[in-house]
Structures are given as structure tokens and as C-alpha cells.
Amino acid sequence: MPVLENIKSLSRKELQNLMHDYGEPPFRAGQIHRCLYSDRCTDFQSMTTLSTSLRSRLSEEFVLPACSIEQRQNDRTGGEGGEATRKYLVQLHDGLAVETVLIPSPGRWTVCVSTQVGCPLQCAFCATGTMGFTRNLNAAEIVEQVLLVNDELAENSGKRQVTNVVFMGMGEPLLNLDQVIEAIDTLTCEQYRFHLSRHKITVSTVGLIPAIAKLADSGRNVKLALSLHSADQGKRETMIPSAADNRLPELAGALDYYGRITGTPVTLVYMLLEDINDSRDDALQLARFARRFLCKINLIDYNAIVNIKFKSTGNQRRDTFIQTLLDKGLQVTVRRSQGSSISAACGQLAIRNRPSSNQNA
Template structure:
């Protein structure tokens, strides 16, 4: 494992600055012509950012030197400043805590495999869903990220993947900090930027992108109407309403049957298999009867279960299920005809659970600030 030290920066207020990635091509042309530059510069800048993953205008050597400062100030303001970067798996797993313009912290994780390279990105600073076993949920919601703050995580990961020899970035999962569908409009625009053909966007396949939700039913139905082909992942974590009301508080508004009905509508419209995310929590949701109930709910549906060994947060009463219990859960689901896999537990030694590392840095910053006051 390698790590870079925390660098403290002052907290600033206000909305995130507008960035090239916030704009579609027509708006980019308006922006550059508003600077007194020819419209073709918009495609040129888009090629640099999306095609070459460049954010430093000084490295864009085909731009007139006299124009670079103006262009940088208007279309390439700094959005993400790395605070801490840690790695494991011989550099194949890399987690970054980013400081946003207002001092908020978010995380992204780059994971290189033999057949793909994936980045897990955040859509909010913190999360308002309040799931008690989740480090991000415990922190609460600070704010939504802008479209560009989301996209820039992916562009940065694509650049790092190339430079680190991990190959081309192939997959994006919206499973970092925050509830993506609670930041619907910005996440949708980010999906467009990631999948628009170059140079309008990164040119990624929609099928290589996964959007996770705890089950905001109206937003799932909205996403269904977009006729995208991204994978929908539902963070279910319990098959029965009594337990899910506790583990996923939004279940008090939309019950298990309603969430799954919306998921099946998405699968029917898109032809895409829904991923059912299920964190295995010792003596809480890992009983054999719950595996059987989940199997009955999913049997015959276009669904796949992704069991997640819980990465417990410090001081939490929640712990991971024993491996023998996990194997029995898998066996029962498969016996019901439900495809089931267990998620690779990468990153546990680098505060791999979502929100853990950012929470660690927030505490370090607070401790540092208290020490400065004491001095």
C-alpha cells in the first residue's frame, strides 16, 4: 500500500465553477465565441479534454499562447484537488480522496483487472439516505456534485489508467459516495458526456456503465423512460420490509415490492439485467430463510445478485458474514435459479468501504485544526 499525505486547504463557498464538461457542444461553441475565439476551438478543446484527458491548457500546444489563460479560466477551472491517494494490489487498485472547490471531500476508486479497468465514482458529497451500515450514510449529505465534478472523476481515472499501465478505462460504476438518482439531472448529463461520441464526450459504451440506487422508485421510472442501456443496480440488502425499513430507511416510503416492480420495468424496457446488490451482514440479513425469500422474489426475473462482503467501518456494530454463511446464501440463491456472484473485496486495506477514507481525512483535518487553535 502506498499513500500520499493530507494537504489542508481552506473551505470556500458558492456553487462549483462552470467547466467544459458541464456543457454540450453547442454551449461550448457559445462559450468560446463569447471569448472572441472561433467556434472550431470548442471541438479542439473537447478533443484535448475527452480524447487526451488533458485539463492543463498550457499542455494544449495547438492553442495560441495568448488565449490559453482566458480559456483556462472560463472552461478549465480546477474542480478536483487530490488530498490523499492510496493504492494496493501492486497499484491495480487506487483510491483517491478529492477536495472540491468548497472544501467538501469525495472519493473515487480505480480498479484494474485482467479483462477490464473500472472506476467507481461519487455523485454527491456525503449521502442523505442514512443507511446505518454505510460510512457515507453515517456522514449525511453535504451537497450534490455538478455534472463536471462527476465527469472529471472519470476523465482523471482514464488518464491515470493509461499512465499507470492499467490499459484503457472500460467501465464506470456510480457506486461511490451518494445516491445517484437523488442527483438525477446532473447524473443524467454526466451519462451523456461519458457516452457521447468523441470529441463531444468520452465515447464509452452505455452498457459499460452501472448506475446504483437504493430504490427511489419515481427516479427509476424516469430513468426507464430515458431509454438508455446502462445497467441498473438496486441496493436491496434485505428481501423483507421489516428489516429493509431499518437497513435502508427510504424503504419506509417505497417498499420492496414497489422497488422491484420498478426494476423489472427497467429490465423489460431496456433488455438489461438488473443487478441486485446485497451486503452480507453477520446475523442481520444473512439467514438461510432470507436467502430463500430473496430467491423466490427474483426467480425467473432478468436479474443477477451481487453479494457484497461487508467492509465494516470503525466502531460500527455491523460486521461481515462468516464465509460459511456466505457460501450457504449463494448456494440457496443458485438453487432457486438466480445467478449469484460475490463481489471482489478489493481495497479493504485502504479504507475500501465507501466514505471510509474521506471520513478519516475529515477527522484528521478537524484534529489538525483543533491543534492549530490550541497552539
């Protein structure tokens, strides 16, 4: 018996090609896409905008799987405004899983989505890399993380909904760029019941130069966050092995290009690690790097990870680091860590033991 294809693995363009092969008018592809991601149909027969014959043919040749929430955890310490950061274990179309995080802040509900099962880059400060790499997510699996969390918000409050999306979960988004772009297009489709502005979407990367240029040229104009963590090439390579092939001078050029093409300043994310990248000289190196393009600097604390031995910077060294950057005229924000008690903070996402049934923490 032949294995049926997952219809959600098809891009808009591939749906158009399929309708062409079927002898159907091109607009049918748009109808199917709307049924999948706006109407959220769970079977082909409920796609009533399609003809009966087309629905029958689709059901004979394709399956229509859906992601689901397998586990929920709340950060008991609470987030900004008293709301709890929430982590979800999301089962994908083939039974594998990723972690997705809901980050609350005043007037904002941000979903941090994963783009890969595991990650191949093995950054020294990140737990996800210890999982190894299994596969990329398809665009539907990325989108469904957002929609599932949005469902939870609506169910719990009646009115709240996701306001922002950050591609900062498990995996390197730019290693899965085509699917990330496809997901962005779906999440920002104004004709769909749930949609966001592109200005509410941020893509994070450790700095893959060709892909940064490709994202800039795509015309999506989403925000870009670079995990920098050191403006010293040697130090950066010890933390981020892929930095050896994406050196700082060329990276600065790519970030400058991104800012000029999109008109959006790049965010430099810098994790302060005690006695590694938190000296005044480190701050001066960061200032010299940051002056080369339009950007803002986001300082974050290191979040403890099992078997990864770093320490977060003390208050005095952090204050000196910040003041050094401010003295150089740079825009600096300090991001408070959220979700660390449930291993949901930056760098902590990694699936170790999957539960046998849903558990609410």
C-alpha cells in the same frame, strides 16, 4: 468585483443557450465541450478552435477549474491478479473533496466514482452517511474523477486505461440524476479521446422508484445495480431508511420496468450480515423477490466500519444461503471484497481527516 461562473457547471444544452445569447453559431457549444472533456484544455486561450474574440469573452465571464488528486492510497493486500486497489482523494472545483476508487481485475480497470459530497440517506451499513450531506457534484466533477484515474494508469503503464465505470462511490447517484446522465453522455461520446461503451457503465442505487423509471426512460441503457440487502420490508427499512418510501412491491415493478425497457438484467447487490439477513428464510424471501424480474444476484461481505457494529456472515451460513438461491434457479455471484485495508471497499468511503499535502501510501 463580480464572481465568475464555472463554465464546467454548464450542460451541453446550457452551452448551446450561451452561444445563442452570444450570437455565435450552435456548433460552437460542441467545440467548447470537446475542448473541456476531450482536449482537456486548462485555459480558454488554448481553445484554438474558437475565435480569438470568443476566447476572450469566455475568459472575462467564466473560470475554468479542474479537479485534482490530493491523496493516493494503495491496498497492500493487492487485488485480483496481484494489482492493488487504489483510493484517491479528489479535490473538486470548489475545494471540497470526494473519494474515488480504482478496482483492478483480470482484463479490467474499474473506476468507482462519487456523485455527492457525503450522502443524506444514512444507510445503517454505510460510512458515507455519517458525513452528512454537503452538495451534489456537477457532471464535470464526476467525469474528471475518471479522467484523472485514467491519466494515472497511462502514466504508470503507458498502455492501460480505464475499462469500466461504476457510480457506487460516495452519495446516491439517483439523487443527482441529471448530472449523472450528463456525465454518462460525456464518458460515452465516441468522438472524444477517452470514451466507453454504455454497457461498461453501472449506476448503483438503494432503490428510488421514480428515478429508476426516469433513468430507464432516458435511453442511456446503462447497467443498474440495486443495493437490496434484504427482501423483508421491515428489515430493509432498518438498514435503508429511504426504503419506507420505496416499498418492495413497487420497487420490484420499477426494476422489472427497467429491465424490459433497457433489455439489461438488474443486479441485486446483497450484503450478508451475520444473524440479520443471512438465514435460509432470508434467502427464500430473496428468491421470491428476484423471480419477479430479470436479474442476477451479487453477494458481498460486510466491510468493517468504525462505529457501525455489524459482522460478516460465516462461511457455513454463506454457503447455505448461496445453495438455497441456486436451488431456486437463480444466477448468483460472490464478489470478493477489495480495498478494505484502506477503507475503499463497499460502504467504507468517508472523508474524516484531509491531509495538508499529497501522501503516497
